[in-house]
Amino acid sequence: MAIFLTKDSKVLVQGMTGAEGARHTARMLAAGTEIVAGVTPGKGGRSVDFGERALPVFGSVAEATAATGAEVSVVFVPPRFTRDAVEEAVDAGVALCVVITEGVPVHDTIRFVARARASGTTRIIGPNCPGLISPGQSSAGIIPADITTAGRIGLVSKSGTLTYQLMYELRDVGFSTAVGIGGDPVIGTTHIDALEAFQADPGTEAIVMIGEIGGDAEERAAAYIEEHVTKPVVAYVAGFTAPEGKTMGHAGAIVSGSAGTAQAKKEALEKVGVRVGKTPSETARLMRALLGGSGRGGV
Amino acid sequence: MDLFEYQAKELFARHGVPVPRGRVASTPEEARAVAAELRTPTVIKAQVKTGGRGKAGGVRPAPGPASAEVEAARVLGMDIKGLTALTVLVEQATVPLEEYYAAYLVDRAGGAFIAIVSAEGGMDIEEVAATRPDALVTTPVDPAVGMDGRSARLLASRAGLPADVQDAVADVLVRLWRVLVEEDALLVEVNPLAVTPDGRVLALDGKVTLDDNAAFRHGHDAFAEVPAAHGAAGLEARAKARGLNYVKLDGEVGVIGNGAGLVMSTLDVVAYAGQSSGGARPANFLDIGGGASAQVMADALEIVLSDPDVRAVLVNVFGGITACDAVAHGIVSALGMLGEHGVRHPIVVRLDGNSAEAGRAVLHAAGHPLVRVVATMDAAAELAASLAAA
Numbered sequence: 001m002a003i004f005l006t007k008d009s010k011v012l013v014q015g016m017t018g019a020e021g022a023r024h025t026a027r028m029l030a031a032g033t034e035i036v037a038g039v040t041p042g043k044g045g046r047s048v049d050f051g052e053r054a055l056p057v058f059g060s061v062a063e064a065t066a067a068t069g070a071e072v073s074v075v076f077v078p079p080r081f082t083r084d085a086v087e088e089a090v091d092a093g094v095a096l097c098v099v100i101t102e103g104v105p106v107h108d109t110i111r112f113v114a115r116a117r118a119s120g121t122t123r124i125i126g127p128n129c130p131g132l133i134s135p136g137q138s139s140a141g142i143i144p145a146d147i148t149t150a151g152r153i154g155l156v157s158k159s160g161t162l163t164y165q166l167m168y169e170l171r172d173v174g175f176s177t178a179v180g181i182g183g184d185p186v187i188g189t190t191h192i193d194a195l196e197a198f199q200a201d202p203g204t205e206a207i208v209m210i211g212e213i214g215g216d217a218e219e220r221a222a223a224y225i226e227e228h229v230t231k232p233v234v235a236y237v238a239g240f241t242a243p244e245g246k247t248m249g250h251a252g253a254i255v256s257g258s259a260g261t262a263q264a265k266k267e268a269l270e271k272v273g274v275r276v277g278k279t280p281s282e283t284a285r286l287m288r289a290l291l292g293g294s295g296r297g298g299v
Numbered sequence: 300m301d302l303f304e305y306q307a308k309e310l311f312a313r314h315g316v317p318v319p320r321g322r323v324a325s326t327p328e329e330a331r332a333v334a335a336e337l338r339t340p341t342v343i344k345a346q347v348k349t350g351g352r353g354k355a356g357g358v359r360p361a362p363g364p365a366s367a368e369v370e371a372a373r374v375l376g377m378d379i380k381g382l383t384a385l386t387v388l389v390e391q392a393t394v395p396l397e398e399y400y401a402a403y404l405v406d407r408a409g410g411a412f413i414a415i416v417s418a419e420g421g422m423d424i425e426e427v428a429a430t431r432p433d434a435l436v437t438t439p440v441d442p443a444v445g446m447d448g449r450s451a452r453l454l455a456s457r458a459g460l461p462a463d464v465q466d467a468v469a470d471v472l473v474r475l476w477r478v479l480v481e482e483d484a485l486l487v488e489v490n491p492l493a494v495t496p497d498g499r500v501l502a503l504d505g506k507v508t509l510d511d512n513a514a515f516r517h518g519h520d521a522f523a524e525v526p527a528a529h530g531a532a533g534l535e536a537r538a539k540a541r542g543l544n545y546v547k548l549d550g551e552v553g554v555i556g557n558g559a560g561l562v563m564s565t566l567d568v569v570a571y572a573g574q575s576s577g578g579a580r581p582a583n584f585l586d587i588g589g590g591a592s593a594q595v596m597a598d599a600l601e602i603v604l605s606d607p608d609v610r611a612v613l614v615n616v617f618g619g620i621t622a623c624d625a626v627a628h629g630i631v632s633a634l635g636m637l638g639e640h641g642v643r644h645p646i647v648v649r650l651d652g653n654s655a656e657a658g659r660a661v662l663h664a665a666g667h668p669l670v671r672v673v674a675t676m677d678a679a680a681e682l683a684a685s686l687a688a689a
C-alpha cells in the first residue's frame with residue numbers, strides 16, 4: 001500500500017513539452033508511473049514520443065482529464081505561469097496536483113492553495129518540492145526511483161536531497177511512500193497531512209519525518225503525533241548551526257529570534273516520544289533499531 | 300528582500316498611506332539640508348533593517364537644521380543589533396497622541412495572510428504580545444476577497460480603537476492591504492500607526508518584506524542594496540551574481556553541497572565533528588542545486604576558497620537526478636580551471652547515491668594531491684573538520 005499515489009494512479013504532466021517536463025516524464029515512466037497525457041496550452045493535438053510510447057498532448061487539463069481519466073497532475077511550469085496552471089488543474093477536479101516548480105511567488109501559492117481547499121477535491125503537494133514516490137508503483141515528481149526499494153517506511157520531508165539521503169540509507173528496509181512537501185513558507189500538504197495519511201495506511205509500519213529550521217510546522221506536527229499517531233515515528237531536523245535571520249536556501253528556512261530553531265523543534269518532538277537523530281545516519285540507525293534490527297544494521 | 304523604513308514609506312506613499320514628510324540622508328550636512336527644507340521640527344532615524352531602533356537611541360528629535368546635523372552625526376555609523384546605520388531618515392516630527400499597531404503577514408500554519416491590529420502599539424509591542432496577547436486582534440484575510448472597508452472597520456472596532464478614528468484607520472488598513480498585494484509583500488507592518496493632535500492617522504514607522512520570487516512582475520530593483528565589494532557581503536554578492544545560493548558563516552570548513560536541506564544538515568554534521576576535534580566550524584552555506592556542471596562546481600570552489608577564513612573544504616553531494624560521475628568530472632575540471640594558485644587547501648569529497656562508485660573512481664584516477672575521497676557524510680565531515688583545525 002501507499003499514500004496519495006499508487007500503481008493505478010493515472011497521471012498527466014503539465015508542461016510536458018518543455019525540457020524539464022519531458023526529461024522527468026521519461027524518468028517517471030521508467031519508474032512505472034502510468035502517465036496518460038501532457039498538457040501545454042496552445043499545443044493540444046500533438047504527441048510526444050517516449051521510446052515505445054507516444055503520449056498525447058492536450059491544450060487544457062479539462063480536456064486531458066475528460067479524454068484520459070487522469071486524476072493526478074504533476075506541474076513543471078515556469079513560476080510566472082504556475083498559478084494559472086494549478087488553478088486549471090483544481091478547476092478540472094484532479095484529486096492530486098504536485099507542484100514541482102521552484103520560485104513561485106508566495107501570493108500565487110496562497111491563492112491556489114485557497115482555491116484547492118475551497119474545491120474540496122484537490123490536494124496540492126508543493127510548490128518547490130521533489131514530489132512523491134511509492135517505490136515499485138509510481139512516481140509523481142523528480143525523486144530518483146533507483147536509490148531505494150518498496151517497503152514499510154513512510155517518509156515526509158521539506159527537503160529533497162535529505163529525502164534521497166534517508167531513502168538511500170534505509171534502502172534495504174524500503175518505503176511505502178516518500179513525500180517531499182517542499183521548503184516554501186506556504187505549502188499545500190503539510191507534515192501533519194502526511195502523518196495522518198501514513199497513520200491510516202496499512203502498508204506503512206513506521207514513519208520518518210524530516211524537518212528543518214523556520215516556522216513551527218514541526219512543533220505542530222509533534223502535537224498532532226501525540227494526539228493521533230500510534231505508529232512509531234523517528235525524526236531528523238536540519239539547521240542546528242544556522243544563524244538567526246539568514247535564509248538558508250529554502251525561503252521558509254529562516255530562524256527569527258528564538259522561534260523556528262532546530263533545538264526547539266527537537267525538544268517538542270522528543271517531548272511526545274519521537275526519537276530525533278542528530279545526523280541523517282543516526283536517524284537511519286534509530287529507525288532500524290525501532291523496526292527490531294531488521295535489515296543489515298548500521299550503514 | 301527586507302526594505303529600509305524610508306523605502307517602505309516610499310511604497311506606502313505610492314498607495315496613499317499617509318506618512319510624515321521626509322527624506323533619507325547619508326551625511327550630517329545632507330541631514331541639515333533636508334531639515335532646512337522641511338522647515339519643521341524633525342526626527343533623525345537610523346536606517347537599519349531591524350526593530351528596536353528607538354530603544355537603541357537611533358531615533359532622535361531635532362528641533363531645527365543645526366540640531367539635525369548634530370543628531371545625524373551621532374546616528375550615522377551607529378551600531379544597532381550588529382547592523383551599521385549608513386543613512387538616516389530625516390522626517391517631520393509629529394506628536395503622537397495615540398500609537399496603534401497594524402500588520403499583515405504570512406501565517407504559515409494557516410497558509411494564508413493574517414491581519415493584526417492593536418490599540419497598544421509603540422515601542423513595547425513585543426511585551427504586549429508576550430504578556431497580554433488579547434490586546435492584539437488577529438484575523439485571517441481571504442485572499443480572494445482581500446481587505447475591504449467593512450472588514451477593516453470591523454477589525455478597528457474589535458481592536459478597541461476609539462469610534463472617531465475607526466474610519467481613518469480602516470482606510471489605512473485597506474491601503475496597506477493594497478501595498479501587500481500589489482507589491483507582492485510578505486510582511487507589511489506599521490508600528491506605530493499614530494493619531495496626531497489634528498486627528499490624522501499617520502504611519503510613523505514601516506517594515507516591508509518583498510517576495511524575491513515575485514521580482515519578475517515588479518520594478519523593485521531600485522530597492523536592492525548596492526553590494527559591498529569586501530568581506531562577507533562581497534562574497535555573498537559574488538556568489539549571487541553567479542546564481543549560487545551562498546551564506547557566509549564564521550567557521551573554517553568551507554561547505555559545498557546539493558540541495559538546501561542536505562547542505563544545512565552538512566553544516567550541522569561538520570559542527571558536531573568539530574566539537575570532538577579541534578573546534579572547527581562551517582565557514583559557509585553553499586547550495587549548488589540540481590545540476591553540478593564543471594562551471595557551477597568551479598564557481599562554487601572559487602567562492603569558497605577565496606574566503607580567507609577557510610582552511611579546508613567539504614564537498615557533499617548526494618546524486619539523485621545528477622549522476623555522481625558527472626559531478627566528479629565537474630570537480631576535476633573545476634580544479635583544472637582554478638589551477639595551483641586557486642586551490643591551496645585540502646578538499647574532502649563525499650559522493651553517494653546515483654553512480655557514486657564511478658564518481659569516486661574518476662576522482663581517484665585524477666589523483667589531485669589535495670583531494671581526499673571519503674565514503675560517508677559523517678566520516679567526510681570528521682576529516683574536513685580535523686584538517687581545518689590542523
Ligand SMILES: Nc1ncnc2c1ncn2[C@@H]1O[C@H](COP(=O)(O)OP(=O)(O)OP(=O)(O)O)[C@@H](O)[C@H]1O
Nearest residue numbers: 342350351352353391392393421422490491503504
Ligand atoms: N516622525 C516622528 N515624529 C515623532 N515621533 C516619532 C516619529 N517617528 C518615530 N517616532 C517615535 O519613535 C518611536 C520609535 O520609532 P520607530 O517605531 O520608527 O522605530 P523602532 O523603535 O525601530 O520601532 P520598532 O521597535 O517597532 O521596530 C515611535 O514609537 C514613535 O513614538
Ligand SMILES: [Mg+2]
Nearest residue numbers: 421490491504
Ligand atoms: Mg516601530
